[in-house]
Amino acid sequence: MLEAVNNVLSAFPGYVWGTPLVVLLVGGGLFFVFYLRFLPYRHFRHALEILRGDYDDPNEPGDIPHYQALSSALSGTLGLGNIAGVAVAIHAGGPGAVLWMWITALVGVATKYVTCSLGIMYRGYDSNGDLQGGPMYVIREGLGRRWQPLAVFFCVAALFGTLPSFQINQLTQIVREVVAVPNGWASAQHHFTFDLIFGLVMAAFIAYVIFGGIRRVGITAGRLVPLMVVLYLVSTLFILVVNAGRIPHALDMIVADAFSGRAVAGGVLGVMAIGVRQGAFSNEAGIGTAVMAHGAAQTREPIREGLVAMLGPVIDTVIVCSCTALAILVTGAWRTSDNGVALTNSAFQQSMGPFGGWLLTVIVVFFSLSTMFTFWYYGAKCLGYLIGAHRQGWYRWFYLALVVGGSVVSVEAVVGLITGFYGLMAVPNMIATLRLSPRVAAASRDYFTRLGRERADAAG
Numbered sequence: 001m002l003e004a005v006n007n008v009l010s011a012f013p014g015y016v017w018g019t020p021l022v023v024l025l026v027g028g029g030l031f032f033v034f035y036l037r038f039l040p041y042r043h044f045r046h047a048l049e050i051l052r053g054d055y056d057d058p059n060e061p062g063d064i065p066h067y068q069a070l071s072s073a074l075s076g077t078l079g080l081g082n083i084a085g086v087a088v089a090i091h092a093g094g095p096g097a098v099l100w101m102w103i104t105a106l107v108g109v110a111t112k113y114v115t116c117s118l119g120i121m122y123r124g125y126d127s128n129g130d131l132q133g134g135p136m137y138v139i140r141e142g143l144g145r146r147w148q149p150l151a152v153f154f155c156v157a158a159l160f161g162t163l164p165s166f167q168i169n170q171l172t173q174i175v176r177e178v179v180a181v182p183n184g185w186a187s188a189q190h191h192f193t194f195d196l197i198f199g200l201v202m203a204a205f206i207a208y209v210i211f212g213g214i215r216r217v218g219i220t221a222g223r224l225v226p227l228m229v230v231l232y233l234v235s236t237l238f239i240l241v242v243n244a245g246r247i248p249h250a251l252d253m254i255v256a257d258a259f260s261g262r263a264v265a266g267g268v269l270g271v272m273a274i275g276v277r278q279g280a281f282s283n284e285a286g287i288g289t290a291v292m293a294h295g296a297a298q299t300r301e302p303i304r305e306g307l308v309a310m311l312g313p314v315i316d317t318v319i320v321c322s323c324t325a326l327a328i329l330v331t332g333a334w335r336t337s338d339n340g341v342a343l344t345n346s347a348f349q350q351s352m353g354p355f356g357g358w359l360l361t362v363i364v365v366f367f368s369l370s371t372m373f374t375f376w377y378y379g380a381k382c383l384g385y386l387i388g389a390h391r392q393g394w395y396r397w398f399y400l401a402l403v404v405g406g407s408v409v410s411v412e413a414v415v416g417l418i419t420g421f422y423g424l425m426a427v428p429n430m431i432a433t434l435r436l437s438p439r440v441a442a443a444s445r446d447y448f449t450r451l452g453r454e455r456a457d458a459a460g
Contacts, residue, residue: 009414009417009420011416013277013416013419013423015420016420016423017273017276017277017420021423021427022272022277024286024426025111025280025285025426025430026104026107028286028430028433029104029111029285031434031437032107032111033107033110036440036441036444039113040109040110040307040310041109043448046307047308050304050307050308051067051308051311052067055301055304057298061123061300062131062296063215063297063298064218066297066298066299066304066305067222068218068221069218069294069297069305070308070309070311070312071221072217072218072221072293072374072377073293073294073309073312073374074370075217075220075221075224075374076284076289076290076293076374076375076378077282077283078367079167079367080167080170080341080364080367080371081278081282081321082316083232083341083344083363083364083367084170084341084343085281085282086098086101086282086324086325086328086344087328087340087341087344088278088340089274089275089277089278090334090343091338091340091343092274093270094253095253095325096257096258096260097271097275098275098322099254100258100271100276101276101279101321101325102279103279104276104317105283105285105317105318105321106313106318108280108313108317109310109313111433112306113306113307113309113310115135115285115286115290115291115306116291116294116305116308117303117440117443117444118138118291118432119133119137119138119292119295119302119305120133120301120302122137122142122436123137123141124137124141126385128390132295132381132385132389133291133295133297134288134291134292134381135151135154135292135428135429136152136154136385137151138291138436139154139428139432142432142436142439143435150428150431152386153428154288154382154428154429155386157421157428158378159382159383159421160417160418161287161289161418161421161424162375162378163402163414164371164372164403165406165415165418166414167406168202168368168372168403168407169406169409170340170368171369171407172195172198172406172407172408174345174360174364175361175365176195176198178358178360179361180194196404196407198407199405200404202369202372202407203403205369206372207396210373210399214296220373227366228363228367229320231363231366232323232363232367233323235359235363236323236326237323238351238352239327239330239352240330246329246330247326250326250329253329254325257271258271258272277423279321281422282317283313283317284312286430287422287423287425288425288428288429289374289378290312292377292378293374293377294308302443303440303444303447303448306440324344327344328343328344328347331346331347333346333350341360341364344360376396380392380393
């Protein structure tokens with residue numbers, strides 16, 4: 001019976017992340033690109049002006065500034081998906097999966113712009129009377145109460161899709177194998193005690209952050225995200241410099257394999273599905289979780305937050321994931337039998353020796369913790385929507401228990417559950433976004449008309 005359940009859970013994400021979901025995410029993103037006439041792509045400079053605080057006003061409704069909202073959203077997407085997930089995509093789909101990740105990210109710019117603009121446009125009040133954002137509020141406030149089942153569906157899916165089990169399990173594994181076992185702190189066969197102690201330490205640190213609410217998450221993410229991104233980029237750029245002569249061949253493999261599908265039985269569609277799935281995991285465009293983080297921004301201008309949010313897929317997938325992919329390809333590590341974080345670790349150690357393993361371990365700690373901070377916030381908000389905001393504090397204790405539990409148990413079946421429900425979150429989010437996109441187009445015309453007048457007045 002247990003084996004049958006494990007088989008069902010393992011197959012679950014394959015059914016969810018099939019062709020219909022790929023069409024919904026990529027096709028929906030392409031619709032936004034052309035429907036908005038490439039508008040988001042023409043305003044990256046203005047997005048950076050907003051991000052650096054030129055338009056911040058602490059008196060406007062919301063909890064955190066634009067920069068912290070983006071940092072909080074990035075802390076949820078910049079995680080093991082950028083390190084282990086890219087490796088999984090290459091292992092399963094070959095180098096060609098990387099091209100489909102890039103395509104997902106580029107169309108995801110438009111998707112993030114629309115979804116997160118709606119996240120501000122249709123904020124609603126929770127049972128405590130506090131202003132909140134997220135797909136469930138977009139559905140309720142933007143589409144009406146009769147669409148409530150769609151909002152409930154999103155929240156239920158998010159409660160499973162944002163569990164911390166995979167993050168803490170992979171984090172414990174790499175710390176144990178790179179640090180604990182070589183130093184005699186744990187044996188390869190008997191490591192329960194080390195895993196438990198490590199899980200308790202991580203839970204204590206996570207508790208310190210999440211008990212401070214979204215403001216402390218925003219402050220912590222604002223400090224942690226730039227540090228971990230710079231550290232990771234410097235590390236992977238060193239690998240690329242050492243193997244500079246192999247970069248053209250790696251790029252050639254990415255493009256050629258994307259349309260041949262030699263690496264997987266599913267052919268081109270198989271490679272596409274793997275790349276799109278990992279791209280969505282990486283940058284979250286269309287899934288809906290980032291809408292909750294950006295919905296906490298202090299602003300009355302929905303379009304401003306949409307512009308800030310659209311930077312996420314560029315930072316997350318086009319920059320960070322590309323560095324991981326190229327590091328794996330130029331070192332030849334992708335041809336080994338390793339998978340996940342072990343594959344990325346192999347690429348680091350081939351170019352840096354044992355120091356590379358230690359360095360990657362530090363980076364994985366940063367990336368995993370940042371994701372777990374934000375995933376708690378997403379889960380708590382969804383639980384609060386379902387049973388009342390005054391009860392969502394209970395989720396902290398449940399979440400911390402999952403952190404400790406995930407550090408000591410095998411989570412293969414749980415990963416299938418998380419992966420599948422993460423994909424299901426996109427269904428209600430994209431349905432609502434597609435229906436409400438004309439309102440974002442109208443708000444965009446109004447905003448940029450006013451912005452043009454303001455700039456003309458300032459120049460005159």
